């Protein structure tokens with residue numbers, strides 16, 4: 001089993017005491033470590049850009065439903081690949097048939113059943129959320145899960161007002177329309193990894209039907225290596241704001257703003273719902289951490305509902321539970337964790353495109369490259385407790401071996 005480097009003690013103490021480990025001592029160590037972490041947390045939170053339960057409870061409307069909903073959804077008929085999953089992780093999801101049919105004979109969805117991911121994959125897991133999900137029974141179901149995994153940190157009034165604005169025919173599909181001439185939709189998913197520096201992959205990336213980018217996606221000046229198109233910009237409000245401050249000096253002034261660009265929120269806080277509502281009503285953000293922010297500064301002048309998408313919390317929870325189930329989930333620190341924004345982007349492509357090529361994602365040779373392709377000088381890849389980049393790297397390798405992903409590996413042996 002893999003162990004998170006800093007948390008080995010907690011994990012050992014929580015599991016039935018193995019080998020020579022003394023149960024009492026292990027537990028004491030774990031509690032000490034947890035205490036130290038909790039004390040450090042406010043500082044650590046700022047540094048990591050973590051957003052815990054900052055949401056003031058007064059944001060919850062008085063009429064917010066208060067009873068837990070019964071399980072309205074069906075569980076997977078297949079045995080779950082993670083039988084020991086605690087009920088708190090919520091391995092039951094809504095249903096969405098949107099992506100069941102593809103005219104492509106060799107689509108990922110047709111091939112995945114025969115791979116090691118066949119049991120983890122759910123064909124009907126909702127990928128996006130929009131107006132039809134703004135229902136009280138859905139709120140009762142999803143308010144059990146915090147952060148990106150549910151609606152616990154979002155008041156019903158904000159949620160309803162925000163999601164109701166995503167009411168166009170485009171809101172439920174990532175891409176507005178399929179390429180008429182091609183039955184198979186080919187996607188390039190571009191991470192920001194230093195492996196792209198000097199890669200000359202730009203034209204190959206831009207030649208795909210859709211190009212996905214994430215967070216501090218700078219293209220100006222790097223077109224030869226990363227291309228210049230952006231069909232989907234994937235972000236959470238928190239990661240976008242952090243990127244704007246961290247990478248301003250590298251040239252990141254705002255997310256890509258081309259006519260084809262669609263903005264795909266990975267909501268992990270009420271900030272996301274507030275910013276979406278501000279954009280679709282052409283107003284400043286009216287409360288919370290981003291109060292006063294102009295949506296035009298991020299997304300440009302075209303703020304039609306067709307320009308925006310929002311990932312469904314069921315999808316993020318499903319990815320965490322079934323594809324990126326990190327060891328930290330077995331420790332008391334589990335609420336800190338979610339799959340990284342880049343990982344969610346790549347897995348969203350795997351679930352919605354017929355063919356996926358990934359560029360700028362972490363490979364086993366990552367130490368040879370800078371953290372980002374746009375770094376002015378070499379920076380080591382940074383690891384934080386809220387993501388598990390090494391687990392994600394292993395997943396890309398497995399998807400590659402299963403033939404579901406073409407991963408750019410530069411000059412490394414495939």
Ligand SMILES: *[C@@H]1O[C@H](CO)[C@@H](O)[C@H](O)[C@H]1NC(C)=O
Pocket residue numbers: 164165167168
């Ligand atoms: C979508 O919502 C907006 C704002 O409430 C409304 O003006 C518009 O008519 C709605 N469109 C559809 C297709 O329901």
Ligand SMILES: *[C@@H]1O[C@H](CO)[C@@H](O)[C@H](O)[C@H]1NC(C)=O
Pocket residue numbers: 228229230258
């Ligand atoms: C990308 O580059 C091509 C070729 O130089 C150019 O025709 C196109 O307009 C550019 N697209 C964007 C979005 O900048």
Ligand SMILES: *[C@@H]1O[C@H](CO)[C@@H](O)[C@H](O)[C@H]1NC(C)=O
Pocket residue numbers: 194197198369370374375376377378379
């Ligand atoms: C990017 O590649 C160039 C050419 O190989 C190299 O000189 C430069 O140091 C690299 N940048 C970073 C940040 O590693």
